[in-house]
Amino acid sequence: MFKSAQLLSRSLPAAAAAVGALLLLTGCGAASVNQAGAAGSAKTDCGTVNVALNAWVGYTADAAVFDYLAKNKLGCTVVEKNLNEQISWQGFASGQVDVIMENWGHADLAKQYITDQHVAVDAGPTGNVGHIGWYVPPWMAAKYPDITNGKNLNKYANMFKTSESAGKGQLLDGDPAFVTNDEALVKNLNLNYKVVFAGSEAALIQSFRTAEANKTPLLGYFYDPQWFLSEVPLVKVSLPAWTPGCDSDPEKVACDYPVYNLNKVISTKLANSGSPAAKLIKAFKWTNADQNAVAKDIQGGMAPDAAAKKWVDAHASVVNGWLK
Amino acid sequence: MATLFRARPVLAAGPGTTAGNRRRISRRTALLLGAGALWLLGYLFLHGTGTLALPASELTDLHRSLNHFNSWIAENRAGNPVFMYVLTPLRGAVGSVAGFFMAVFAASPTGQVIPVMGWLGTVAVLTWVAFAVGNLRVALLTAVVFSFFGFQGLFVDAAYTFALVVTAVLLTLLAGIPLGVLAGISSRVQKVVTPVLDFMQTMPSFVYLAPLALVFLIGPASAVIATVIFAAPPVIRLTSHGIRSIPENTREASDSLGTTGWQRLRTLQLPMARRTIVMGINQSTMAALSMVTIAALIAAPGLGQVVVVALQSLDVGTAVNSGLGIVLMAIVLDRVTTAASQRAEPGARRSGRLSGRTRFIVLSAALILTLGLVQVSRTVMWAAVFPQNLNVGPAISGGVSAASDWLQTNLYFLTHSFQESVTIGILNPFQSLLTDTPFFVLAAAIAIAAFAVGGWKLAAVTSFCLAAIISLGLWNDTMVTLASSLLAIIVVMVLGVVFGVAMGRSSRIDQAMRPMLDAGQTMPAFVYLVPFLGLFGANRFTAIVAAIIYAAPVAIKITADGIAGISPTVVEAAVSSGSTPWQVISKVQLPMARKTLALAANQGLMYVLAMVVIGALVGAGGLGYDVVAGFVQSSVFGKGLAAGLAIVFLGILLDRITQAAAAAPVRKRIS
Numbered sequence: 004m005f006k007s008a009q010l011l012s013r014s015l016p017a018a019a020a021a022v023g024a025l026l027l028l029t030g031c032g033a034a035s036v037n038q039a040g041a042a043g044s045a046k047t048d049c050g051t052v053n054v055a056l057n058a059w060v061g062y063t064a065d066a067a068v069f070d071y072l073a074k075n076k077l078g079c080t081v082v083e084k085n086l087n088e089q090i091s092w093q094g095f096a097s098g099q100v101d102v103i104m105e106n107w108g109h110a111d112l113a114k115q116y117i118t119d120q121h122v123a124v125d126a127g128p129t130g131n132v133g134h135i136g137w138y139v140p141p142w143m144a145a146k147y148p149d150i151t152n153g154k155n156l157n158k159y160a161n162m163f164k165t166s167e168s169a170g171k172g173q174l175l176d177g178d179p180a181f182v183t184n185d186e187a188l189v190k191n192l193n194l195n196y197k198v199v200f201a202g203s204e205a206a207l208i209q210s211f212r213t214a215e216a217n218k219t220p221l222l223g224y225f226y227d228p229q230w231f232l233s234e235v236p237l238v239k240v241s242l243p244a245w246t247p248g249c250d251s252d253p254e255k256v257a258c259d260y261p262v263y264n265l266n267k268v269i270s271t272k273l274a275n276s277g278s279p280a281a282k283l284i285k286a287f288k289w290t291n292a293d294q295n296a297v298a299k300d301i302q303g304g305m306a307p308d309a310a311a312k313k314w315v316d317a318h319a320s321v322v323n324g325w326l327k
Numbered sequence: 328m329a330t331l332f333r334a335r336p337v338l339a340a341g342p343g344t345t346a347g348n349r350r351r352i353s354r355r356t357a358l359l360l361g362a363g364a365l366w367l368l369g370y371l372f373l374h375g376t377g378t379l380a381l382p383a384s385e386l387t388d389l390h391r392s393l394n395h396f397n398s399w400i401a402e403n404r405a406g407n408p409v410f411m412y413v414l415t416p417l418r419g420a421v422g423s424v425a426g427f428f429m430a431v432f433a434a435s436p437t438g439q440v441i442p443v444m445g446w447l448g449t450v451a452v453l454t455w456v457a458f459a460v461g462n463l464r465v466a467l468l469t470a471v472v473f474s475f476f477g478f479q480g481l482f483v484d485a486a487y488t489f490a491l492v493v494t495a496v497l498l499t500l501l502a503g504i505p506l507g508v509l510a511g512i513s514s515r516v517q518k519v520v521t522p523v524l525d526f527m528q529t530m531p532s533f534v535y536l537a538p539l540a541l542v543f544l545i546g547p548a549s550a551v552i553a554t555v556i557f558a559a560p561p562v563i564r565l566t567s568h569g570i571r572s573i574p575e576n577t578r579e580a581s582d583s584l585g586t587t588g589w590q591r592l593r594t595l596q597l598p599m600a601r602r603t604i605v606m607g608i609n610q611s612t613m614a615a616l617s618m619v620t621i622a623a624l625i626a627a628p629g630l631g632q633v634v635v636v637a638l639q640s641l642d643v644g645t646a647v648n649s650g651l652g653i654v655l656m657a658i659v660l661d662r663v664t665t666a667a668s669q670r671a672e673p674g675a676r677r678s679g680r681l682s683g684r685t686r687f688i689v690l691s692a693a694l695i696l697t698l699g700l701v702q703v704s705r706t707v708m709w710a711a712v713f714p715q716n717l718n719v720g721p722a723i724s725g726g727v728s729a730a731s732d733w734l735q736t737n738l739y740f741l742t743h744s745f746q747e748s749v750t751i752g753i754l755n756p757f758q759s760l761l762t763d764t765p766f767f768v769l770a771a772a773i774a775i776a777a778f779a780v781g782g783w784k785l786a787a788v789t790s791f792c793l794a795a796i797i798s799l800g801l802w803n804d805t806m807v808t809l810a811s812s813l814l815a816i817i818v819v820m821v822l823g824v825v826f827g828v829a830m831g832r833s834s835r836i837d838q839a840m841r842p843m844l845d846a847g848q849t850m851p852a853f854v855y856l857v858p859f860l861g862l863f864g865a866n867r868f869t870a871i872v873a874a875i876i877y878a879a880p881v882a883i884k885i886t887a888d889g890i891a892g893i894s895p896t897v898v899e900a901a902v903s904s905g906s907t908p909w910q911v912i913s914k915v916q917l918p919m920a921r922k923t924l925a926l927a928a929n930q931g932l933m934y935v936l937a938m939v940v941i942g943a944l945v946g947a948g949g950l951g952y953d954v955v956a957g958f959v960q961s962s963v964f965g966k967g968l969a970a971g972l973a974i975v976f977l978g979i980l981l982d983r984i985t986q987a988a989a990a991a992p993v994r995k996r997i998s
Contacts, residue, residue, distance in 0.1 A: 058639045084626050085636060089959050090540055097544040111962055115398060166750035167866045167946070175865065179956035186384045200383060200952050201865035203944040205638050209860040212641075217739055230640070253384075302640060 049079035052273065052280045053101045055091035056083050058204065060230035064297035065104040065129060067307035069287060071315060076326055077279045088180055092116050092268075095123040101273040102284060105129055105265050107226075108182070117268070124274045126267040126281075130288040131228060133263035135181065137174065137240040138225040140215040144238035153192065153242040160195040162220045172196040175223035177207030183224060184256040188242065191257040196222075211235060228291050230302045286325040293318070358779035362772040369768030370760055377765030379802040383952065386966055387800035393965030400541045414542055421498065422548035428490035429547065433483055433628070445704030445711030446482050450474055451697040457659075459690055461666030468662055472655045477713035480720030481630065481652050488619055488629035488656065491547060495554035495615045500608065503559045507566025507607070508592065511600070517567060522979075524560040529933070529978035531940040531951075532557055532621055533958045534971030540625040550627030554618040561610035569603025570596045605668035612660045613849070620653055620851045624958075630656075634853050643731045643857050644724030650854035651723070657849035658842070735861035742862040750868050758810035766802050773980075781987030792980040799969045805977055807949035811867050811942070812935050812981075815874040819931040822875070823882030824924070828912055830883065831890025831920075844880035852877060852941045860945055870942025870951075877941075878934035882927040889923025890916050925989025932985060936978045950974050 054066055073079040092112045094100025116123045149155045160172030174196045176185055185198045201207045208231050214221035215235045225237055242259035249258040273281050300310035315322050431443045450473045458466035476485040510517040543549040581595045623631030630649045637645035704710040770793045777789035796805050830837040852873050863869040893916055901915045943951025950970040957967010
């Protein structure tokens with residue numbers, strides 16, 4: 004014990020000397036790296052823009068292009084926040100979110116935050132058009148061409164039977180965040196199907212992926228634009244066409260989902276600030292093809308910023324129109 | 328059950344009690360059989376009536392009124408005094424503590440990318456702390472693991488997670504230990520606190536995440552508060568337990584010396600309960616880590632965020648890489664706090680190899696070195712930000728993705744048909760037995776069974792829980808959840824007994840199994856759900872498998888402890904009298920560990936219930952789905968809240984019944 008104590012007391016100055024040497028080597032008095040890091044930001048009067056990042060890659064593509072432009076052309080500080088849709092809207096009220104890039108309907112949230120609380124405003128359409136509906140994997144559409152007509156679904160109900168569907172055909176629903184009329188639709192269209200809840204978008208996508216790979220039958224709720232469609236081009240099943248008002252009573256719906264004109268929503272605070280970022284976001288408008296191009300690059304492993312730069316460089320005239 | 332009854336005459340004090348026991352057993356058996364018969368008859372003759380089924384998209388009036396909670400908060404957050412003087416300052420305080428730790432370890436919340444302390448400094452400081460509170464071995468482990476985060480390309484994310492865990496644990500201890508002490512001293516406090524703790528532990532975090540985000544806004548402050556809610560119960564319980572389990576005569580001895588209450592606490596109760604309290608800190612730390620991961624859903628930064636984002640594009644590799652980081656951090660936190668609790672054990676210091684003085688010198692030397700490294704990490708780029716070219720994260724992700732794809736393509740038909748046969752052969756009939764029996768018949772049967780197991784008091788608690796579930800309008804969904812949970816717990820107990828006995832009998836198997844069990848407990852379930860979806864599809868079976876993975880480790884660990892804790896002389900006596908290993912297990916070890924097995928079943932069940940919501944993300948349906956939907960959709964928020972409450976009541980019901988079943992024979996012998 005005594006020996007080790009002696010050893011240690013001898014090592015103490017040695018350690019101190021080692022540290023001293025280290026400090027000398029690194030230049031003890033030199034400017035801290037922190038200060039160097041801090042100097043880079045805050046150039047213009049654009050200020051900070053808080054952008055909510057919702058889950059899907061299409062949204063990420065919109066946000067990537069906006070963020071790239073806001074950062075590099077307008078000099079804004081962009082803070083991205085990974086948030087659930089519902090929670091993003093809450094952020095308008097608390098001042099923690101300024102921008103939602105791609106909004107799918109959400110009439111209830113729009114009423115609460117735009118109409119009642121006046122904390123957010125509609126910033127116009129993104130130009131993207133959303134389709135919600137029932138889809139089958141492409142191998143089924145090829146093998147059973149008439150399956151894409153909703154009227155024939157009962158003919159195939161047996162094929163879609165699973166351990167979960169209680170003897171009926173299974174209609175797989177996914178992300179609980181989306182409003183679905185599927186239970187009412189099955190009832191009102193007299194379909195011999197049962198709605199089974201996969202519980203998450205990931206579960207739904209994985210189910211479609213497995214179904215296509217193994218050529219097993221699957222009928223499920225899905226939406227376009229969605230990155231997965233560029234991996235497996237699911238085929239939509241047509242239901243009785245949507246007419247205005249046909250879905251006003253959720254219990255009696257017997258028609259397909261409406262076409263969604265996706266829009267941007269920004270906080271009232273940002274809208275009234277006169278920031279160039281607000282102007283940019285109001286002008287932002289592109290097509291499904293544009294979004295899919297960026298989304299596919301991101302899905303393929305490209306960093307969102309790089310994918311955005313690629314698209315912006317290739318579409319200079321469109322972008323200049325937004326920045327005017 | 329058979330072993331349970333056979334063991335009792337041995338335990339009984341005399342012939343008189345034995346006879347009394349036998350009569351009581353037959354009455355209890357008769358009651359249980361009666362309850363079973365009632366249930367079966369109800370199922371056969373009233374099949375499908377009174378099932379109280381509520382389709383997923385429909386609401387009851389109660390659910391609609393709960394919906395208003397959201398808008399009420401939104402309207403009142405500006406003007407209401409509770410918000411202005413209590414909640415908003417609380418949020419500010421928590422937020423600034425979290426902000427401080429994040430600025431030190433990860434990056435300041437204002438968007439500045441480089442933390443106060445670079446990675447080298449962080450590793451050095453944490454290693455030193457591990458050495459100071461633990462020993463050299465855990466210090467080395469800390470250094471290796473935290474450096475490995477850098478190689479994974481996840482150092483900043485890991486530092487965020489760590490900063491949030493530190494904040495949450497600090498606040499948990501600040502609130503939890505005094506509360507635990509109070510509950511330990513006063514029985515009245517204990518009685519009030521226990522049900523609240525039960526509630527906090529069984530309420531699924533998904534239920535309160537969204538409202539918390541509404542009250543405390545999104546971001547680190549809400550994440551920390553959610554984490555404290557989830558992590559506080561263990562330390563409160565164990566602190567109270569530690570103080571209560573001090574032997575009565577020790578206390579009396581101290582009282583006879585004329586100590587005041589405060590003196591007694593300081594000189595006797597706290598020191599003697601120290602080891603148990605540190606164990607509570609260990610449990611709370613682990614709970615905090617698992618919750619910080621889930622809090623990614625309300626924008627808490629860190630490893631959980633990486634997992635959640637990766638899974639949105641089904642990137643299994645990246646998710647596993649990050650999940651591995653979480654598991655490793657859990658192992659470090661567990662080992663360091665365990666080492667600290669061993670050090671806290673009375674007399675541990677004497678048996679240590681270093682004397683107090685030597686230790687002090689070593690610690691100071693190490694501290695100086697540490698401070699030097701911190702200074703280096705503040706001045707040199709490579710020590711501040713982990714070098715990018717040493718990143719092996721993509722290699723890990725790629726390898727895992729390839730393996731997962733291979734499994735999914737090559738095993739699908741095997742796993743799929745296995746899933747189908749188990750679901751159709753076992754799960755569906757069992758679930759139908761629960762969901763298609765009229766609610767009043769099944770509720771009566773459960774209440775009778777509760778009476779048989781635990782008398783009037785238990786029957787009353789059970790009936791109250793059942794009535795609450797019915798009035799929440801979610802009876803059918805509860806039964807769906809119960810069916811899957813019971814099936815999961817059966818498998819968990821089989822695994823618990825098989826592996827627990829193996830581990831309890833052989834320390835080599837024990838050592839080999841431990842890391843795997845730790846991984847099963849701490850790997851965020853999100854990570855392995857995606858490959859499971861590929862193998863089994865989106866259905867209840869996948870959810871059950873996920874629950875088993877999460878719950879089996881705790882059952883195995885408790886069983887192993889119980890088996891290992893049996894006095895070796897008893898086992899030797901059995902061996903020397905010519906028993907085969909099988910006889911030793913079935914006649915000696917399992918019967919003697921009966922109480923531990925019951926505890927394992929109880930804890931396993933609680934862990935299974937904790938996975939109900941996660942299971943709903945892969946097709947479990949039932950209450951879990953209601954909770955998930957309520958989290959993401961404001962129109963069904965009320966139903967989600969109701970479903971969360973139903974899970975709490977189901978949890979309390981199952982907990983009390985299993986506890987009573989475990990305790991009943993022993994308690995009777997004492998009285």
